[in-house]
Amino acid sequence: MKLSLGNVRLPLSAFDLEVNAELTARRTGIFGPSGAGKTSLLETIAGLRETASGAIYFNETSFTGLPVRMRQIGYVPQDDSLFPNLDVRRNLLYGRPSAANQPAFSFEHVTQFLGIEPLLARDVRQLSRGERQRVTIGRALLSEPRLLLLDEPLTGLDRDLREIILKQLKKLPNEFDLPMLYVTHDRAEAIALCDEVLLIERGKIVGRGAPGEVLRSHISG
Amino acid sequence: MQPDEWQAVRFTLAACAGSTLLIAPFGLAIAWLLARPRWLGKSFVETIVTLPLVMPPVATGLILLKLLGRRGSLGGWLHRAFDFDIVFTWRAVVIAAAVMSFPLLVRSSRVGFQEVNRRYEQMARTLGAGEWRVFWTISLPLASRAIYGGVLLAFARAVGEFGATILLAGNIPGETQTLSLRIYEAVQLGHDATAYRLLLVCVCIAFAAVFSAEWLLRKKEVR
Numbered sequence: 079m080k081l082s083l084g085n086v087r088l089p090l091s092a093f094d095l096e097v098n099a100e101l102t103a104r105r106t107g108i109f110g111p112s113g114a115g116k117t118s119l120l121e122t123i124a125g126l127r128e129t130a131s132g133a134i135y136f137n138e139t140s141f142t143g144l145p146v147r148m149r150q151i152g153y154v155p156q157d158d159s160l161f162p163n164l165d166v167r168r169n170l171l172y173g174r175p176s177a178a179n180q181p182a183f184s185f186e187h188v189t190q191f192l193g194i195e196p197l198l199a200r201d202v203r204q205l206s207r208g209e210r211q212r213v214t215i216g217r218a219l220l221s222e223p224r225l226l227l228l229d230e231p232l233t234g235l236d237r238d239l240r241e242i243i244l245k246q247l248k249k250l251p252n253e254f255d256l257p258m259l260y261v262t263h264d265r266a267e268a269i270a271l272c273d274e275v276l277l278i279e280r281g282k283i284v285g286r287g288a289p290g291e292v293l294r295s296h297i298s299g
Numbered sequence: 300m301q302p303d304e305w306q307a308v309r310f311t312l313a314a315c316a317g318s319t320l321l322i323a324p325f326g327l328a329i330a331w332l333l334a335r336p337r338w339l340g341k342s343f344v345e346t347i348v349t350l351p352l353v354m355p356p357v358a359t360g361l362i363l364l365k366l367l368g369r370r371g372s373l374g375g376w377l378h379r380a381f382d383f384d385i386v387f388t389w390r391a392v393v394i395a396a397a398v399m400s401f402p403l404l405v406r407s408s409r410v411g412f413q414e415v416n417r418r419y420e421q422m423a424r425t426l427g428a429g430e431w432r433v434f435w436t437i438s439l440p441l442a443s444r445a446i447y448g449g450v451l452l453a454f455a456r457a458v459g460e461f462g463a464t465i466l467l468a469g470n471i472p473g474e475t476q477t478l479s480l481r482i483y484e485a486v487q488l489g490h491d492a493t494a495y496r497l498l499l500v501c502v503c504i505a506f507a508a509v510f511s512a513e514w515l516l517r518k519k520e521v522r
Binding site: 153 | 418419421422423424425426427428429436437440441
């Protein structure tokens with residue numbers, strides 16, 4: 079995959095997000111303290127925020143002016159985003175391309191992989207936080223995206239649950255042949271999951287490289 | 300109750316149901332637009348929509364009469380082109396009720412649309428949904444309680460409509476005579492028993508509609 083963020087600028091309340099980078103790793107981490115602009119960067123790539131300037135390309139497709147629905151981006155936001163008027167199955171199927179388009183992987187494959195088959199008939203309002211996160215990831219996967227954006231999906235989960243979902247997330251890019259951008263402010267997660275990490279502070283990339291290396295230098299710096 | 304009293308009750312319910320159905324698609328479309336962030340002309344549309352709520356109903360009726368009468372711009376054209384009359388027909392009753400109840404439907408539905416968490420709409424778009432699908436599958440179902448509440452309030456307002464109706468539709472027994480007009484006529488003629496019987500029917504309909512609307516509007520869903 080190749081995600082080009084060419085001089086992307088997005089004014090935020092306290093500072094401007096300014097990013098100029100080309101991302102090619104299958105699992106890229108975006109690491110930084112709270113309020114550094116990580117979520118804004120993901121939302122910009124997903125098309126939920128409009129940049130003031132710059133261009134975003136994904137595998138030669140320009141995202142400039144491309145509507146959100148046509149970007150084929152799977153987005154798992156930090157906050158709760160399951161549709162409360164639909165049960166788990168209908169949430170999962172919401173973005174599913176029609177059978178005529180020959181989906182790359184089956185519904186059962188995704189639900190088994192994430193261990194959410196027992197939840198299918200449940201009301202989403204009755205799910206625990208961990209269950210909700212897995213259903214949200216499943217819903218994004220089933221829309222058959224070309225890129226998966228995950229915004230701190232393990233925040234607020236207890237340690238055991240984090241471990242379980244972390245294992246699933248580690249396997250996910252290879253299982254579904256899908257590159258991902260993973261936002262976190264947790265070092266262990268970044269090291270465990272990512273091939274490359276961008277370190278962001280106040281809207282600027284201040285470090286980039288292998289997770290162990292970048293995050294070690296960040297501690298010592 | 301006398302047959303003519305029942306007739307007035309049936310006619311009122313049918314006309315009010317018709318007027319509520321008539322305004323529903325327009326009301327929902329305008330409510331949805333007004334729930335969107337700033338756009339050019341929003342304040343103007345908001346004001347126009349609210350006008351029937353604050354103006355004397357007779358004044359609204361007069362405007363409608365000027366517009367829809369045979370000598371009015373729209374009414375005159377309809378008469379000449381299609382031999383189609385509105386004023387002093389059942390259609391005038393429906394239109395008067397529709398115009399007077401429109402603001403209630405819009406205001407309530409707008410609040411419903413505004414309370415829908417924008418995150419859900421954004422997520423639906425990332426999942427490939429176009430605006431039309433987002434509206435039907437996310438915005439509308441999540442705002443449905445407020446919309447049902449608005450529909451019931453609009454219906455109740457239509458049942459109570461008097462001023463605009465008497466000006467636009469007259470008070471023709473068996474043709475344009477609604478419950479309110481029948482009560483008015485009974486009081487004028489000193490038929491107190493009829494007036495009180497119909498008053499009771501009126502109170503029952505209005506109470507049921509407003510009570511249901513309040514219940515729906517109070518019963519919040521997780522959004």
